[in-house]
Amino acid sequence: DAAVPDYVLAAIGKSALSVGQNARAQHAYRLLSQRQPRNADAARGLAMALSVAQQQQSLPEARAARTVAATDRQEIKPTRLAAAQVLNAQHIRAAAAQLDADFTPARYRQSDAALAENLELIAQANAAKEADVALRLRRDRVVALRDRGWHQQAMDAFNELDGAEAGATPAYVVAAAAEASLNMRQPERAIALYQRVLQSDPGNAASLSGSMFAELEAENFPAAERIAGLRLAQENNSIDTRRTQAMLLRFADRLQEAQILTQQMLTERPDNVGLWLDQGDLFLRR
Structure with a gap:
């Protein structure tokens, strides 16, 4: 190293x-x-x-940001393509799980296969004039591209989809686009997209967390701290959320406050390795 x-x-x-x-x-x-x-x-x-x-x-809720169209179903015709769309959604979810579990080059095979299958199904659905199925497949594609790490492609697919849906794109797709924007270091766009999700689901933990880090990326520390306070209340002052609060204080150069908060947590949880690492980072900054 x-x-x-x-x-x-x-x-x-x-x-x-x-x-x-x-x-x-x-x-x-x-x-x-x-x-x-x-x-x-x-x-x-x-x-x-x-x-x-x-x-x-x-945060089990964070997985909600990766939910694909199968969890946002409406009544669809029992056609071959409708069934294929549901199966493709399952392939996308399985590929996302593989990406989290495998760190070898083989980890991308399942994701690439699901994306190729998705693209072919979109073409078939368009040819068959099954607009509802094509729409669901396109929503799934935004999430799958985000999972694959192809953030610009995810945003291109989202922008085209969001225009077609006149802003009525489901929250899980908007959240995927927000994460892609944040990963591309476009915090203002990410903030706007996370706000869309939070308008319909104010307590969405994954989007609150994403919004907080987007504000941090934009160096809007007061807004990031306000969201951290919401998370503290939501998670009953958990250690993980308080660590995030201390991190925000470090970024804002409020090192004394960060030190006090970190020391309080260490008193409660002296066995927490992460807290000792935070303490070390604080000493280095000072």
């Missing part, structure tokens, strides 16, 4: 984060933060990787 240049660590962290390799992203950004304690990009990257990991471990 010592032989790896800083710019390579930054590239590894960004690449790993964009394709969901959170453990690898954390490792790269943590090393870079240790070498450059005041590197804002390294700190933000580490924070985002930690946030995703926390959502996966302790």
Whole structure:
């Protein structure tokens, strides 16, 4: 690790984060933060990787952001293509699970196959004039492209779809587009999209978390802290959410407040390794 240049660590962290390799992203950004304690990009990257990991471990609602059209079903005709769409949605969900579990190049095969199948089904549905099925397949495609880490393609598909649906795109698709925007370092667009989700589902934990990190990326610290307060209330002052609050204080250079909060948590949970790492980051910053 010592032989790896800083710019390579930054590239590894960004690449790993964009394709969901959170453990690898954390490792790269943590090393870079240790070498450059005041590197804002390294700190933000580490924070985002930690946030995703926390959502996966302790927020079942975060999975809702990955739900595809099968969970937003309306009455559809029992045609061959309608059945194929439901099966393709299952393939997309299975591919997303594979991306989270496998860190070898083979991890993309299932996702690529599901996307290829999806594209072919869209063509068939359009040819058969089954507009409802084609619409569901296009919604699924936005989520699948986001899962695959092809964020620009996900946004292109979303923009075309959202225009066709006149802004009535389901929340889970809007959330996928918001995450893609955030991963492309477009925080203002991400904030607007997360707000659309939260208007219909104010307590959506995954979108609250995403909105908070979008505000952080935009360096709008007061807004990020306000959302962190909502999460604290929502999660009954959990350690994970309070760690996020302390992280926001560090980013805002309010190191004394961050130190006090981190020390309080360490008093409660001295066995929490993450808190000791946070403490170490604070010492490096000071």
